[in-house]
Amino acid sequence: MRLEPIANPGLARSAGLPAAAIALTVVVASLLALLAGADPLATLGLILKGAAGSKFALLETLNRATPLIFTGLAVAVAFRAKLWNIGAEAQLYAGALLTVLVGTQLGLPGPVALPLMALAAILAGALTLLGPVLLKTRLGVDEVVTTLLLNFIMLLFISMLLEGPLKDPLGMGWPKSEALPRDARLPRIVDGLRLHWGFGLALICALGTWVIQTRTTLGYEIRATGLNLQGARFAGIPVNAVMVKTALISGGLAALAGFSEVAGLKGNLTLDISPGFGYTGIIVAMLAMLNPLGVVVSAIFVAGIFVGADSMSRAAEVPTYIADILLATALLFMVLAIMLTRFRVVRG
Amino acid sequence: MGEGRQAQEVVLRLDGITKRFGALTANDGIGFSLAKGEVLALLGENGAGKTTLMNILFGHYTADEGRVEVFGRPLPPGQPGAALAAGVGMVHQHFTLADNMTVLENILLGTEPLWKLGLGRGAARARVERLSHDFGLAVHPDAKVGSLSVGERQRVEILKALYRDARILILDEPTAVLTPQEAEALFATLRKALAQGLSVIFISHKLHEVMAIAHRVVVLRHGRLVGEVATADTDRHRLAEMMVGAEIAAPAPREAVPGPALLSLRGVSTAGEGNSPGLRALDLDLRAGQITGLAGVSGNGQGALAELLSGLVAPISGEMRVADRPVARWTPREALAARIGRIPEDRHRTGTIADFTLTENAVLESYRDEPFARTGLMDWTAARGHAERIIQRYDVRCPGPETRIRLLSGGNMQKLILGRALEAEPRIILANQPVRGLDIGAVTYVQERLIAARDEGAAVLLISEDLDEILALSDVIRVISDGRLSPEFPRGSKTPAELGQWMAGQGFDHAA
Known part of the structure; x- marks a missing residue:
């Protein structure tokens, strides 16, 4: 058996296979529900209802999608250049840290503070990824290892700060920072509901990333570098500089997830602002085939599964772990579908 | 030398081998046989179908029609191990050795089960040393392959085949990387192998070598067998004509x-x-x-x-x-x-970006310049126009400028690279x-x-x-x-x- 590239996959292939992937995911989910002793159709219905069944549910899904759009974009940008940034989690926390520092320590009025907090966060995230990428371009150190390990270093560093200098004196001993002042928070899009303007910022970033990738010389350089490093270098593309620029953009985007979560939702810095958004961003980006606009769709899809599964588990006797399994199977089937749209399997 | 061998035992026979890839017929009813103790040269330009034929022999491809017989027994199609087990060994043009391992380890790799690598070395070493002496393949078994010269690496590849009891050796463009002296040593080894009853298929497009070492020549052109002659009955000029099909x-x-x-x-x-x-x-x-x-x-x-x-x-x-x-x-x-206009040696990996379109490849060296880019923004319309100009002026055969370049033939890819370089004057x-x-x-x-x-x-x-x-x-x-x-x-x-x-x-x- 071997793979033969397909020159022009027809509509049946390029639309049918992803649809089949989703259908297969639903089948696996149904089997799991059966295994847990619940009615599969009812379980799926509950997930769907919990994710999009009401205005509240839908806004909650978009809310959860917001950080995933940022981390998904961060991963999509980096992976295009074959820069394997597994450290979006660390960059997210670096962004969250600077958001809180600028927001609580400088005593600036809100309209000045918010943009400054965002800029500081972007800078912090970009610098967090700068180290690994310089080690990669200068010394050939594998960035998968360095970015992954930085996640743990960053968490421990934040933990140290929250137990020490940044600890909220009024926090009853909990490891959390002082809260941002009211006017240094992102306003809500709809009054009374939790969805905040971080979501709007995420959409703008997705559009901006798409423009960079498809319309600018930098995007062209990033794609060339990722597809063929040797060819790009021969053509005069400064591949190391491109890597560094890619890293700055990627780290900045991931950091905005931290900014948006702190300034839009939580109001202060704790060690649980991210339940692995940085890692889930990899799934989001892969499902979107690294397309920035696709990232928005896949982030909402992934967030919907999480929010829906949470809500379902409150109503039925099926554990929320089903969300993780659903995501994993959706990813595997989707990757397979993507491969089969580009290649056909032939015998001999 | 050829006529005396006709009556001898046939060790390999290809019969009516046909292989199609879509519209292209890479092998079209090819058949020939190899006798014991014979050197058969397989002559043909790049793209004539030599590689496809060898891939069929080694089970990497399955032929659409035809059969392969080794020592009188049909070879099951599509099984990469079958030819090796039947005693056919191949020395590739690009060596398949692990640089960080020793000569002995490389020879044993894939031959002996992994967990035995540490054991039974004594017997294996003795065998390698004997083979190396018998065939004049001087190379130290404990040397790291990374430290060897190209000629020495080729000897390791041959030893590897001999260690696996190959009775038929296939050498793919073996002299491309050798100096004339190293090539002479290789020929001496081949003569020793013939004396011990091995048979050799020698793939080449160097006519003087073919004339020097081969008994018979089989010429392929555009997937067809266009000639089969004894070297005694021909000369370089006639072989060249057969190979390219016309007066050059x-x-x-x-x-x-x-x-x-x-x-x-x-x-x-x-x-x-x-x-x-x-x-x-x-x-x-x-x-x-x-x-x-x-x-x-x-x-x-x-x-x-x-x-x-x-x-x-x-x-x-x-x-x-x-x-x-x-x-x-x-x-x-x-x-x-x-x-400086540059036409690189490797058009697939250096000269182009395979998954980029012709448009994107056409501006690879000039994407930052006007009119293709202004203040960091690409003008894809201008880029497409440039690609169309190259396609037209340099006769690049393709479905259109938005085709990914990996789908083009080598010649058309090269024409795009040539056009890209020359259009910059x-x-x-x-x-x-x-x-x-x-x-x-x-x-x-x-x-x-x-x-x-x-x-x-x-x-x-x-x-x-x-x-x-x-x-x-x-x-x-x-x-x-x-x-x-x-x-x-x-x-x-x-x-x-x-x-x-x-x-x-x-x-x-x-x-x-």
């Missing part, structure tokens, strides 16, 4: 009118890399309106010189002047700015193996374009391992050996044999 008409360039040197190297050295030597105190002038041909055995510094002119490496010592100005910073961008042209692997039509086209560029005043450096190509196109010839350059030989001043001596490294000592 090399473009006949008119006399050059050389101008001033556009690029000069004085005592330039570069760092070597792995097994490829760097340049050693090179002096070179590339003059306007002149084609300088660089002859040499593969891996003697051609790559280093090409990388230098491409801007990929900078000199570590000596002076490099372009258009009479000394070069300080030297990168591919500077090389392009100095108007280069003053200096680096053409590194510009026609390797192309069909004869594309070869003539590329060569004529290079001559036309010369006539318009470009300084051309033509790097080729094919001495006939160098002799046909060059106004002056330099020979490279171990990173050093011979003096400049004007067209017609040296015979191929004399150049061959320089290629083997003779003459350099008193010249240096």
